[in-house]
Amino acid sequence: MVSKKIKKALEGSSVIRAMFTEGKEMAKKYGAENVYDFSLGNPATPAPEAVKEAIKEILDEKDPMFVHGYMDNSGYEEVRQAIADNLNHRFDTHFDFHNIIMTVGAAGGLNIIFKTILDPGDEVLVFAPYFGEYNNYAANFDAKTVAVNPDIATFQPDLADFEKKFTEKTKAVIINTPNNPTGVVYSDATLKTIAEILNKKQEEYKKEIYLISDEPYRELVYDGLEQNFLTKYYNNTIVGYSFSKSLSLPGERIGYVVVPDEVTDAETVIAGINVSNRTLGYVNAPSLMQLAVAKCLEEKTDVAYYDRNRSMLYTALTEYGYHCFKPEGAFYMWVKSPDEDEDRFVENAKKYHLILVKGGAFCWPGYVRIAYCVSNDTIKNSLPAFKKLAEEYHL
Numbered sequence: 001m002v003s004k005k006i007k008k009a010l011e012g013s014s015v016i017r018a019m020f021t022e023g024k025e026m027a028k029k030y031g032a033e034n035v036y037d038f039s040l041g042n043p044a045t046p047a048p049e050a051v052k053e054a055i056k057e058i059l060d061e062k063d064p065m066f067v068h069g070y071m072d073n074s075g076y077e078e079v080r081q082a083i084a085d086n087l088n089h090r091f092d093t094h095f096d097f098h099n100i101i102m103t104v105g106a107a108g109g110l111n112i113i114f115k116t117i118l119d120p121g122d123e124v125l126v127f128a129p130y131f132g133e134y135n136n137y138a139a140n141f142d143a144k145t146v147a148v149n150p151d152i153a154t155f156q157p158d159l160a161d162f163e164k165k166f167t168e169k170t171k172a173v174i175i176n177t178p179n180n181p182t183g184v185v186y187s188d189a190t191l192k193t194i195a196e197i198l199n200k201k202q203e204e205y206k207k208e209i210y211l212i213s214d215e216p217y218r219e220l221v222y223d224g225l226e227q228n229f230l231t232k233y234y235n236n237t238i239v240g241y242s243f244s245k246s247l248s249l250p251g252e253r254i255g256y257v258v259v260p261d262e263v264t265d266a267e268t269v270i271a272g273i274n275v276s277n278r279t280l281g282y283v284n285a286p287s288l289m290q291l292a293v294a295k296c297l298e299e300k301t302d303v304a305y306y307d308r309n310r311s312m313l314y315t316a317l318t319e320y321g322y323h324c325f326k327p328e329g330a331f332y333m334w335v336k337s338p339d340e341d342e343d344r345f346v347e348n349a350k351k352y353h354l355i356l357v358k359g360g361a362f363c364w365p366g367y368v369r370i371a372y373c374v375s376n377d378t379i380k381n382s383l384p385a386f387k388k389l390a391e392e393y394h395l
Contacts, residue, residue: 035353036374038355042371043373044306067288074270079102081096095258104254104282115141115280116272118138123144124145124170124172124212127175130363132361145174162197163197183325183330184328198211202236210263215239215240216255219246235262237262254290306331309374309379313379314327335367338390342366
């Protein structure tokens, strides 16, 4: 018999993964070219050529015992220093290698942060809609998430509701900008107010409350928006990053955590995250990929490719009558369900071979998410299906 915790996790298994699996089955039945799968945030652009060249160079020139061996649980020191230097150059920060811990992707990073800071019964505030796995990551350590409502006109956070949701149990806040699933980039004014509220609540409850910035989409922004780095707003900020989207390497599971010196008792937090990397069984981030990404820190995926998909899809869907939020970042479009029953709308979409994910998977029903990180042809060929679905609903 499996544990009670795992039994509960199985009952709430990922809707997104289930839709992805169903899309694969439909592709076998109808042909992949006739199924339009918008379920999974799997990058459609290849990794930059520099990544392949870096891997070849490392394997050709470095001692294999070094490349494939153990290192400090935090990762190779030279890799961590290269990342610190890159961040300092780009964001006017002041990190060195000791502020950086290499991780098994962003998910691994969030779990080692949570293991370090959370006690059973603690609460983590999250801005809805949000990546549903946050619930599971908190539950791993017997803590729970508490959702903060959005301003549904903009899908920026409702900051009045944010302030109301704090209790003595609040230990952390997760922020994800650019946001999955909405594509919204939180404004400078929003971030400043979040920091002001956090400082006030720390003083009120006489304890540290951490802001955890989950940043897998940091580089994917449009229309001239600038990438932001949240440590400048609030001292007790910990950053989790992944190269999955910026270098199109989701399966390689490589990322890092940043703990600035401004974090209260930073050395203990860093030591705790380092130990958590080992005791959760990650041990260290993949060695070859650590060395490879360190050579590719100035590289990034083809954002213009996703921008073309964004523009094509947004223009067509709004013309057909759908109510869409134009993404400012990431590669997701957030669309109001024209059916009051979003599950029924998602099922009806399948009649036209459209695989969409319901908003309830992101803890905010009434909407669907479209992951447009697909081929340009998939966008183009799906438009008649979206049009027929719109006509069914008399949009």
